[in-house]
Amino acid sequence: MLHPLREIVEHLSTIQQTYPEDTCLILSDRETIIGYLPGKEIDLKLKVGESMSKYKKSATYKVLQTGEKIREEIPADMLGIPYVSTCTPIKQDGQVIGAFAAVVSNQKMEDLRKGAEKLSAVISQMTTFSEEIASITNSSADKLQELSQQSETMKNNMKSVERIIQQVKEISSRSNILGLNASIEAARSGEYGRGFSVVADEIRKMAANSNSAAEDIQKQLELTQKEILKINESIHEIAAQTEEQSASTQEFHSMVERISDTAKLLNKHGGIHHASH
Incomplete structure (x- = not known):
């Protein structure tokens, strides 16, 4: 695991507290999930160490492949709670080394x-x-x-x-x-x-x-x-x-x-x- 990603993993709890709404955080390197912190209600049931190849349809996987940020609004059909997913590529020396995703409850806005x-x-x-x-x-x-x-x-x-x-x-x-x-x-x-x-x-x-x-x-x-x-x-x-x-x-x-x-x-x-x- 590369140093920048390791540092983010260590501060996931602090990062989660900066969001005003219930938030689930996901961090991955090019191959696997290296950090996961579910929210109080939003829980994607992911596990640290799982291969990203299992989630080829996810925004995180797409970001790892394209290197471009993705923001999506997901209705309540999937988790029973509407949420906004924002996934950002993490780069080092111009190369994508991982992806950081924040899944934020959109219930109040809905x-x-x-x-x-x-x-x-x-x-x-x-x-x-x-x-x-x-x-x-x-x-x-x-x-x-x-x-x-x-x-x-x-x-x-x-x-x-x-x-x-x-x-x-x-x-x-x-x-x-x-x-x-x-x-x-x-x-x-x-x-x-x-x-x-x-x-x-x-x-x-x-x-x-x-x-x-x-x-x-x-x-x-x-x-x-x-x-x-x-x-x-x-x-x-x-x-x-x-x-x-x-x-x-x-x-x-x-x-x-x-x-x-x-x-x-x-x-x-x-x-x-x-x-x-």
């Missing part, structure tokens, strides 16, 4: 990645829900605006009806005066004005009925105007609440987007891709 994936899925649902709420809110705001415009139109129509009622009342008043004058003239005409007097009385009755009907209509119109005013006020209140809800929904949507960005970042940094160099 848990982080799965958590980020679940978070992304939840955020996706939240985003869809937020967009649906925003769409409903905007649609409600549009309908409220339309209803408000219709209410204003009704108010204007009521004013037009009110003007017509005033005209009817004016006509009724004039008709009443006309009937009164006709009655006076009929009385002056004596026997000859009796027929005209009947007509004059009917004109006065018609004027009184028209005036009474106009008064009733005006009262109903005033009640309707009050109700429309209440409806219009309620529409404005609801519209204001809808605007507040829309602003809150937009803020919520922005928060969801920020959380989504964080989840993507966690997912991005949670993965270690296979690499060799």
Whole structure:
């Protein structure tokens, strides 16, 4: 066994303590395993003195043959624990004399990645829900605006009806005066004005009925105007609440987007891709 490798073997325990996660260390020369230190959970069941020819598919064997560093992420299928294997060639005077491999638990990173994936899925649902709420809110705001415009139109129509009622009342008043004058003239005409007097009385009755009907209509119109005013006020209140809800929904949507960005970042940094160099 060459001196540099012997020195590494003597310090394997110290080297293992420098890793923050559970770590298994392997050291080999060109032919055999000369140092092995299992982790608490990661144990490849290797033995010192075993020939490397038994592990031709391993990263350590490949490093001995190529002289290039290899870094691999291995899923939990093999050991029940996901881990990252990093194997580095050891050279002396430009020649590969051995290989040092560190097999480090990747469980925490895997848990982080799965958590980020679940978070992304939840955020996706939240985003869809937020967009649906925003769409409903905007649609409600549009309908409220339309209803408000219709209410204003009704108010204007009521004013037009009110003007017509005033005209009817004016006509009724004039008709009443006309009937009164006709009655006076009929009385002056004596026997000859009796027929005209009947007509004059009917004109006065018609004027009184028209005036009474106009008064009733005006009262109903005033009640309707009050109700429309209440409806219009309620529409404005609801519209204001809808605007507040829309602003809150937009803020919520922005928060969801920020959380989504964080989840993507966690997912991005949670993965270690296979690499060799």
